[in-house]
Amino acid sequence: MKYATCFSLISLLTIAPLFAEEHPPLNAKVDTQPIQAEAGKALVSYADVLDQATPSVVTVYTSQIVTVGQVRTLPDFLRQFAQPVPQMEPNTGSTRERKEPLGVGSGVIISTDGYIVTNHHVVQGVRGRQADEIRVRLNDDSEYVATLVGSDSKTDVAVLKIDAEVSLPAITLADSELIRVGDIVFAIGNPLDVGLTATQGIVSATGRNRKGEILGPGSYENFIQTDASINLGNSGGALVDAWGRLIGINTAIVSGSGGSIGIGFAIPVNMVLNVASNLIERGEVPRGMLGLFPGDLTRDMADAFGLDSTRGALVNQVQEDSPAASAGVRHGDIIVKVDDVEIDSAAQLRLVVSQILPGTDVDLTLIRMGETLVLPVTLGSLNGKVSGGLVDTSPLKGVVLRAVDEAVRADFSIPAEVEGVFVAGVSSDSPFVDKLEAQMVILEVNGAAVDSADAIADQLVEGSQNRLYVWAKGTKGFIVFKL
Numbered sequence: 001m002k003y004a005t006c007f008s009l010i011s012l013l014t015i016a017p018l019f020a021e022e023h024p025p026l027n028a029k030v031d032t033q034p035i036q037a038e039a040g041k042a043l044v045s046y047a048d049v050l051d052q053a054t055p056s057v058v059t060v061y062t063s064q065i066v067t068v069g070q071v072r073t074l075p076d077f078l079r080q081f082a083q084p085v086p087q088m089e090p091n092t093g094s095t096r097e098r099k100e101p102l103g104v105g106s107g108v109i110i111s112t113d114g115y116i117v118t119n120h121h122v123v124q125g126v127r128g129r130q131a132d133e134i135r136v137r138l139n140d141d142s143e144y145v146a147t148l149v150g151s152d153s154k155t156d157v158a159v160l161k162i163d164a165e166v167s168l169p170a171i172t173l174a175d176s177e178l179i180r181v182g183d184i185v186f187a188i189g190n191p192l193d194v195g196l197t198a199t200q201g202i203v204s205a206t207g208r209n210r211k212g213e214i215l216g217p218g219s220y221e222n223f224i225q226t227d228a229s230i231n232l233g234n235s236g237g238a239l240v241d242a243w244g245r246l247i248g249i250n251t252a253i254v255s256g257s258g259g260s261i262g263i264g265f266a267i268p269v270n271m272v273l274n275v276a277s278n279l280i281e282r283g284e285v286p287r288g289m290l291g292l293f294p295g296d297l298t299r300d301m302a303d304a305f306g307l308d309s310t311r312g313a314l315v316n317q318v319q320e321d322s323p324a325a326s327a328g329v330r331h332g333d334i335i336v337k338v339d340d341v342e343i344d345s346a347a348q349l350r351l352v353v354s355q356i357l358p359g360t361d362v363d364l365t366l367i368r369m370g371e372t373l374v375l376p377v378t379l380g381s382l383n384g385k386v387s388g389g390l391v392d393t394s395p396l397k398g399v400v401l402r403a404v405d406e407a408v409r410a411d412f413s414i415p416a417e418v419e420g421v422f423v424a425g426v427s428s429d430s431p432f433v434d435k436l437e438a439q440m441v442i443l444e445v446n447g448a449a450v451d452s453a454d455a456i457a458d459q460l461v462e463g464s465q466n467r468l469y470v471w472a473k474g475t476k477g478f479i480v481f482k483l
Helices: 009-020 047-056 120-124 269-282 299-304 323-327 346-354 406-412 453-459
Strands: 057-069 095-109 115-118 133-137 143-152 157-161 184-189 197-208 223-226 238-241 246-253 264-268 292-296 313-318 334-338 361-368 371-378 399-403 421-426 441-445 465-472 475-482
Touching: 047 057, 047 184, 047 238, 057 115, 057 120, 095 120, 095 184, 095 246, 115 269, 120 143, 120 157, 143 269, 157 269, 184 246, 197 264, 223 246, 246 269, 264 269, 292 346, 313 323, 313 346, 323 371, 334 346, 421 453, 441 453
Parallel strands: none
Antiparallel strands: 057 095, 057 133, 095 115, 115 157, 133 143, 143 157, 184 197, 184 238, 197 223, 223 264, 238 246, 246 264, 292 313, 313 334, 334 361, 361 371, 399 421, 421 441, 441 465, 465 475
16 A cells, blocks of 8 residues: 655745754653553453463474375476475385464463363364374474373363473462453464463353254363453463452354354363363373253143142153163252252253262262252262272263063064164263164174174274164164274
């Protein structure tokens, strides 16, 4: 863009003599005191707050080592029309390795000895390509190669570790249960790799659950919603309160354009710490299990059950031999509390139970036929490990399998000629929730007839597409999924 001057040459000649006159020197006053909170004065800057928090926010670079052929040199006259493409030299078979960037995200230092939290999708890289190298750049521009301690796709939390000879600036943590709609917040990260950036907003909502739209089926969503600008590269960065304390890890936005429109989501720091502690101490995230299929209550359902509100989780089905079944939970019960935690929905029930260690004794408060009951339950495990005397032996995570015996045939009207393994239930946490459903019978796996869970396990192939031949509601067909 070109800019025009405001004066013509004639104008300058006309006023030129004025500049020859003597004038006193400029005596403007400059206040060198930075804006800060003072008693009796309004707070008009958060620089001091951000000075405390920003040193704890880092940039995370991921890359992958790829093997390529040697680059063939193009003739000079073609270079202006084509980009050289890595390819094999003719008849040599020679190759080389190069580092290919996967993505850029953010992270937050949570301990002085180098633990950093970020998002699973940051370290996983684009299109699910696992990073071979993760580098972390601190606010002082120092860089470290990071070790991936662990990652959990169900909550989109990952933990990194860097080894530094100095004590690192760990951020102060808040209790995310205490935040309120309207609290002032700042999103800090490295959007689009432009450098460390802070944006301001408020807490727009808490407890946001998009039913797997953001993190995928079977995930655990309990987001803080904010209107502070969050853009690509902010993932894994800090959402801090007006005191500079970490309340969440920025994760996702809702946008039609890819840019921020004021609807951003962050994982509450309490959930982040729960996942991070388990990844560090156990190498996985153990999750409690009740063994039932909950649903939300509609207004009509609440009226039918004689309830004043739709609060609670309706038990649609109880898995056989599950912790809930052993405790006496029945279909039609409405669970309203787990210990002292109020339950408002099926999603909240899943979330609360998943954050309790398997084997823990809890009290379920439920409503049955208008009567309030309290049932003690020892939680099982979603990880398929022994817990509370129960063992999940299914080779398909979250899928309850049992033999097709005479009782199953009678209860579910399965013809005598249908032989296989009965699907007794599919947890909403299961990665197969969109493929399998209760009351199916698995007849074959990859062309081989199966009659037990062990037989299914023997035929499944990891890393490949698996072909299941199933019977459901009187018809047979194929289901394909990749392990």
